Amino acid sequence: MEERRLGPVVGLGTWNTFDDDAALAGEVVGAALAAGVRVFDSSPMYRGAEASLAAALEGRRDGTAVATKIWTGSVEEGREQFRRQLDWYGRIEIEQVHNLVAWREHLQWLERERDEGRIGRIGVTHYAASAFPELAEALRTGRFDAVQVPYNPHEREVERELLPLAAELGLPVIVMRPFGEGSLLRRAPSAAELAPLRELGVETWAQALLKWVLSDERVDLAIPATRRAERVAENAAAGGPPWLGPEERALVERLAS
Numbered sequence: 343m344e345e346r347r348l349g350p351v352v353g354l355g356t357w358n359t360f361d362d363d364a365a366l367a368g369e370v371v372g373a374a375l376a377a378g379v380r381v382f383d384s385s386p387m388y389r390g391a392e393a394s395l396a397a398a399l400e401g402r403r404d405g406t407a408v409a410t411k412i413w414t415g416s417v418e419e420g421r422e423q424f425r426r427q428l429d430w431y432g433r434i435e436i437e438q439v440h441n442l443v444a445w446r447e448h449l450q451w452l453e454r455e456r457d458e459g460r461i462g463r464i465g466v467t468h469y470a471a472s473a474f475p476e477l478a479e480a481l482r483t484g485r486f487d488a489v490q491v492p493y494n495p496h497e498r499e500v501e502r503e504l505l506p507l508a509a510e511l512g513l514p515v516i517v518m519r520p521f522g523e524g525s526l527l528r529r530a531p532s533a534a535e536l537a538p539l540r541e542l543g544v545e546t547w548a549q550a551l552l553k554w555v556l557s558d559e560r561v562d563l564a565i566p567a568t569r570r571a572e573r574v575a576e577n578a579a580a581g582g583p584p585w586l587g588p589e590e591r592a593l594v595e596r597l598a599s
Contacts, residue, residue, distance in 0.1 A: 350556040352581035353381030353409070354574065355518065355567035362390035364397040366569065371398035373571035375406075377578035383490075383516070383565045385411040385440050386423050396430035409436035409490075409516065409565075411467065412452070415444045421451060428460060436488055436516075438465035442473060445480055453485065463487035469518065471499040478503055481511060490516040490565075493555055494526060495598035505560045514562040520555045521548065521566060531597045538593060542584045547597075548573070552580035554594040557587075 354374045360367040371382070382399070384392045392410060399406060408431045412420045427434055437452060439445040445466055455461045465488035468477045474491075481489060481504075489508055491500045497519065508515050521527050530547035544550045548566070555564050566577050586594065 349514075349562040350581065351381065351563055352379060352552060352556070352578050353383055353516075353563050353565040354379050355565035356382070356384045356391040356395055357388055357518075357567050359567045359569045360391060360394050361388070362394060364394045367391075367394035367398040369571050370569065370574060371395065373574040374578070375402060377575040378581075379574065379578050380405060381407045381409060381435075381563060381565070383409040383518075385438075386413045387411070387440060392427065392430060399431070403432065407435035407462075408433075409438065409465070410434060411438045411440035412448055413440035413443055415447075417444070417447050417451065420444070420448050424455065433460055433462070435462040436465050437461045437463070438467050438488070438490060440467055442466060442468050442476055442480065449483075449485055463514075465490060465516070467491070467516075467518070471497075474499060474504055478507055481507055481513065484511070486513065488514045488516060490518055492519040493517045493558075493561065494520050494522045494551060495554060495595045496522050496526065505558070509560045515560055517555050517561055517564045520552055520564045526551055526598055535597055539586070539590055542586060542590060543579065543582075545579075546576055548576060549580040550594050550597070552577060553586050554591055556581065557585040557591060 382395055384395050410427055412423055414420050439448050452464050456464055464486055466480050466486050467490035469492050491504055493500050539550055552564055555561055
């Protein structure tokens with residue numbers, strides 16, 4: 343696999359999870375590390391999640407990758423967010439411009455930080471399909487090293503342009519909302535309905551949804567968020583082969599409909 347690719351693997355998102363609860367973060371992150379998870383995604387938008395994640399990673403940062411974000415219309419405040427992130431993590435493996443906010447303004451100083459080794463890759467994100475044309479415009483500048491988008495059986499707009507464009511440009515794709523912010527988990531199929539996927543390592547509906555995402559060869563990383571330590575190993579188990587073929591992906595789509 344190309345050196346700049348990330349996976350496909352399962353990481354851990356921190357949106358609406360432990361916020362300022364450092365004890366809960368320590369429990370969830372510990373379970374994630376034990377399950378082989380090595381990529382942790384956060385943002386200044388997620389209240390105290392960045393600080394809680396940093397506390398949870400203290401003493402076990404080696405071998406992990408932090409993917410966090412700059413989220414502000416001000417370059418000055420963006421640089422202050424980055425300063426705090428360096429204090430917490432030492433280095434940022436993937437620094438993303440969150441929701442395209444002031445992306446043109448932030449790129450110049452982020453590129454300098456990357457060139458000087460304090461950032462590994464510069465990424466850009468957005469959650470809304472209405473912003474995807476601008477997201478494509480940003481990617482076409484050739485100045486980003488990764489992109490984060492929502493993708494699941496109910497949100498497939500990225501298939502039209504963004505996933506093909508990322509593949510064309512050789513950009514790693516990080517998938518947010520693989521469970522549709524939990525909506526896809528509320529009505530899980532029965533064990534009998536999931537039975538055809540069992541030989542591919544799928545035991546649960548959450549695993550089926552993650553396998554559906556990661557079986558798209560254009561996807562490198564999925565970052566499901568959870569507050570429950572016992573769910574982390576279940577999610578992580580979906581991060582390796584065998585992958586779903588077209589028929590199995592179609593089955594997941596039918597079950598999600």
